[in-house]
Amino acid sequence: MNNADKKRLLREMLFARRFEERCYEAYVERKIGGFLHLYPGQEACCFGVMEAARPGHDYVITGYRDHVHAIKCGADPKEVMAELYGKETGSSKGRGGSMHIFDVKHRFMGGYALVGGPFPLAAGMAKAIKLKGGDEIAICFLGDAANNQGTFHEALNMASVWKLPVLYVCENNLYGIGTRIDRSTAVTDQYKRVAAYDIPAAQVDGQDIETVYEAAKVAVEHVRSGKGPYFLELMTYRYRGHSMSDSNAYRSKDEEKEWANRDPIYILRDRLIEAGELSEDEYKAMDKTIIDEIENEVIKFAEESPEPPVEELEKYVLAENDPWVHGGVK
Amino acid sequence: MAEMMFWEAVRRAHDEEMARDPLVIAMGEDIGVAGGTYKATQGLWDKYGPERVIDTPISENGFTGLGIGASFLGVRPIIEIMSVNFAWLAMDQIFNTAAKVRYMSGGQLEAPVVIRSPGGCAHQLGAQHSARMEKVFMGVAGLRVVTPSNPRQAYGLIKSAVRCNDPVFINEHELMYNMKGEVPDGEYFHPLEGSEVAREGKDVTLFGYNVSVHWCLQAAEILSKQHGIEAEVVDLYSLSPLDRKGIVESVSKTHRAVIAEEAEPAVGVGAEVMAILNEECFFELDAAPVRVSAANVPVPYNHGLEKAAIPNAKDVVEAVLSLYGR
Numbered sequence: 001m002n003n004a005d006k007k008r009l010l011r012e013m014l015f016a017r018r019f020e021e022r023c024y025e026a027y028v029e030r031k032i033g034g035f036l037h038l039y040p041g042q043e044a045c046c047f048g049v050m051e052a053a054r055p056g057h058d059y060v061i062t063g064y065r066d067h068v069h070a071i072k073c074g075a076d077p078k079e080v081m082a083e084l085y086g087k088e089t090g091s092s093k094g095r096g097g098s099m100h101i102f103d104v105k106h107r108f109m110g111g112y113a114l115v116g117g118p119f120p121l122a123a124g125m126a127k128a129i130k131l132k133g134g135d136e137i138a139i140c141f142l143g144d145a146a147n148n149q150g151t152f153h154e155a156l157n158m159a160s161v162w163k164l165p166v167l168y169v170c171e172n173n174l175y176g177i178g179t180r181i182d183r184s185t186a187v188t189d190q191y192k193r194v195a196a197y198d199i200p201a202a203q204v205d206g207q208d209i210e211t212v213y214e215a216a217k218v219a220v221e222h223v224r225s226g227k228g229p230y231f232l233e234l235m236t237y238r239y240r241g242h243s244m245s246d247s248n249a250y251r252s253k254d255e256e257k258e259w260a261n262r263d264p265i266y267i268l269r270d271r272l273i274e275a276g277e278l279s280e281d282e283y284k285a286m287d288k289t290i291i292d293e294i295e296n297e298v299i300k301f302a303e304e305s306p307e308p309p310v311e312e313l314e315k316y317v318l319a320e321n322d323p324w325v326h327g328g329v330k
Numbered sequence: 331m332a333e334m335m336f337w338e339a340v341r342r343a344h345d346e347e348m349a350r351d352p353l354v355i356a357m358g359e360d361i362g363v364a365g366g367t368y369k370a371t372q373g374l375w376d377k378y379g380p381e382r383v384i385d386t387p388i389s390e391n392g393f394t395g396l397g398i399g400a401s402f403l404g405v406r407p408i409i410e411i412m413s414v415n416f417a418w419l420a421m422d423q424i425f426n427t428a429a430k431v432r433y434m435s436g437g438q439l440e441a442p443v444v445i446r447s448p449g450g451c452a453h454q455l456g457a458q459h460s461a462r463m464e465k466v467f468m469g470v471a472g473l474r475v476v477t478p479s480n481p482r483q484a485y486g487l488i489k490s491a492v493r494c495n496d497p498v499f500i501n502e503h504e505l506m507y508n509m510k511g512e513v514p515d516g517e518y519f520h521p522l523e524g525s526e527v528a529r530e531g532k533d534v535t536l537f538g539y540n541v542s543v544h545w546c547l548q549a550a551e552i553l554s555k556q557h558g559i560e561a562e563v564v565d566l567y568s569l570s571p572l573d574r575k576g577i578v579e580s581v582s583k584t585h586r587a588v589i590a591e592e593a594e595p596a597v598g599v600g601a602e603v604m605a606i607l608n609e610e611c612f613f614e615l616d617a618a619p620v621r622v623s624a625a626n627v628p629v630p631y632n633h634g635l636e637k638a639a640i641p642n643a644k645d646v647v648e649a650v651l652s653l654y655g656r
Contacts, residue, residue, distance in 0.1 A: 059403070061399075090436070091436070092434060092435050092436035092438070093436030093437065095434055095435075095436045096434040096435060096436060097434075100434040100435065102434075102435035102436070102438045102439055103438075104435065104438040104439050105438075109402055110431070110434075110435060110439065112427065113426075114422055114426050117395070117422065117423070117427060119392075120393070120394075120396045120398075120399060121395055121396075121398060121399035121402070121423075121427065123392075123396045123399060124395065124397060124398060124400035124402070124405075125399045125400065125402055125403055126399075127405070128399070128400040128401075128402070128404065128405045129403065131352075131353065131381065131382075131400070132353070132404075132405075138399075150391060150392070151391060151392060151395065151422075154387070154389035154391060154392025154393070154395075155392050155396065157387060157389065157392075158386070158387060158389065158393065161387070315437070316432050316435075317432070317433055317471050317472050318472065318474070318496050319432070319494070319495035319496050322494050322495050322496065324491075324493040324494040324519065324522065325490070325494060325496075325521065325522045325523055326521050326522075327486070327490060327519040327520060327521040327522075328490065328519040
């Protein structure tokens with residue numbers, strides 16, 4: 001990773017941070033409805049892994065904390081914000097919402113709201129890649145709490161026994177909704193659990209993007225070379241509550257402060273400043289440009305976009321004009 | 331037209347579709363080396379190999395989800411769930427993913443999977459192997475539900491379902507795999523929507539699907555020979571969507587209706603057909619429609635109790651006679 005890459009990644013992570021913070025404001029203003037799960041604190045996980053993978057080429061799937069993963073894969077932030085606003089121009093045409101961002105043309109295969117649901121879906125995409133003979137891999141980003149679902153065990157077992165090209169990334173932010181990991185999970189080191197499925201695994205600091213990137217390179221290389229699945233555990237922390245309705249009462253201020261001091265954006269920023277690659281002023285200017293871009297382009301687009309027409313309520317339930325419904329073309 | 335057994339028709343549909351398209355795969359418990367509990371995939375493992383005829387672990391939610399994920403990338407999985415009772419475990423992936431992904435992605439992604447599973451009561455299998463779950467599947471938007479009553483339908487429904495871009499659940503019956511019937515020699519694609527008139531009649535319409543079509547046909551013979559009543563039998567092979575038009579057409583002619591179902595009555599096919607009759611042709615009815623359904627109990631093991639819980643042709647005859655006050 002050279003300095004130009006690092007500066008680009010700093011900008012991408014800062015954009016993601018400001019995007020999510022702006023979502024928070026829009027939610028408070030009641031422009032965004034439903035449930036909203038934000039990503040601040042965990043940015044180095046998504047950006048570090050995807051830097052080692054091929055965004056737009058590899059198939060990515062995740063849970064409901066999905067805005068940033070979609071954007072990193074290539075989704076237009078304007079369309080993601082419009083989706084949160086429920087607009088027809090949204091990435092899922094306003095039918096999905098925050099938890100269901102999709103951008104299939106960039107191979108972002110969706111955010112899913114059932115905890116653990118994507119584990120077998122990712123294995124299935126990997127099975128399809130294998131059948132079709134492509135060099136893509138499937139990457140599944142989920143949190144630590146998803147590993148207590150049956151799908152984790154079922155999917156990892158199948159991925160291993162069939163040597164499927166799938167990378168499971170566990171963003172271990174230490175909490176499943178509001179329950180701390182040691183209160184819900186017998187083995188808190190998640191990478192240890194996959195030994196049961198004979199899958200190689202690693203656990204690294206998820207706050208330092210360079211560390212994530214180096215670990216992800218090994219993981220991606222393993223999976224892409226046909227050796228089967230890999231499990232990468234990234235130790236991280238979310239700075240906000242599980243969702244907007246979460247008061248964070250279950251975490252100590254000391255703990256929050258400790259993790260705030262390990263902010264992935266500041267770690268990279270300070271490193272670039274120390275190396276003489278970036279000045280404080282440049283950073284501030286970058287931040288201002290991003291905030292302006294989000295306001296003047298992203299929010300403006302979402303605000304001004306049309307609502308989906310009510311006449312199209314039943315569109316997308318089933319395939320349109322599928323000839324096989326009527327026994328094929330006569 | 332050649333006569334073949336139901337399982338042979340299912341197997342033939344798999345074989346033809348797998349020969350045509352290398353992205354059609356079959357998966358399920360014991361379907362490969364063992365050839366399938368009901369022989370529906372016999373010989374296919376030898377012919378197409380383990381990458382396309384996949385013996386899965388006993389992980390219903392996992393392998394159903396895996397098939398759905400593969401379908402996102404254009405693979406056409408035919409997933410066999412060995413017994414419909416085990417489909418309860420896969421409901422998360424079927425309902426939360428397959429049925430909803432087209433809608434919640436705004437039409438970007440689809441899950442063209444075929445999920446086949448036998449259900450029904452099959453002689454003393456007990457409460458956890460006798461579920462009739464069609465009513466559960468037909469209540470969810472985004473999923474097609476079909477249910478064959480004979481080998482021709484079994485063959486033609488799989489052929490169409492594999493090619494259709496929607497997820498399709500095919501409800502089969504454990505007791506019907508050895509049933510014989512005629513299947514066209516050439517390729518045949520059965521519609522996934524609509525209904526079929528299995529027997530024409532003018533006095534009363536008997537609605538059945540899957541195994542209950544046969545009770546209705548037997549009942550119609552008895553009614554004709556012993557009671558001078560000519561019953562029309564309508565085969566509701568598509569449970570979602572139900573054929574509103576076909577249901578109304580037949581009852582507008584006969585003015586009487588009985589619905590036969592192997593399942594418990596609540597929230598079922600009978601309830602739904604009665605609602606359609608209320609909504610569409612209430613004033614065509616000469617008598618209130620009647621349901622013939624199973625007792626509302628977990629299916630008992632004891633032979634006599636099980637028999638008492640599940641309806642049959644005699645119950646259909648009695649229901650029709652009740653419409654005439656006999």
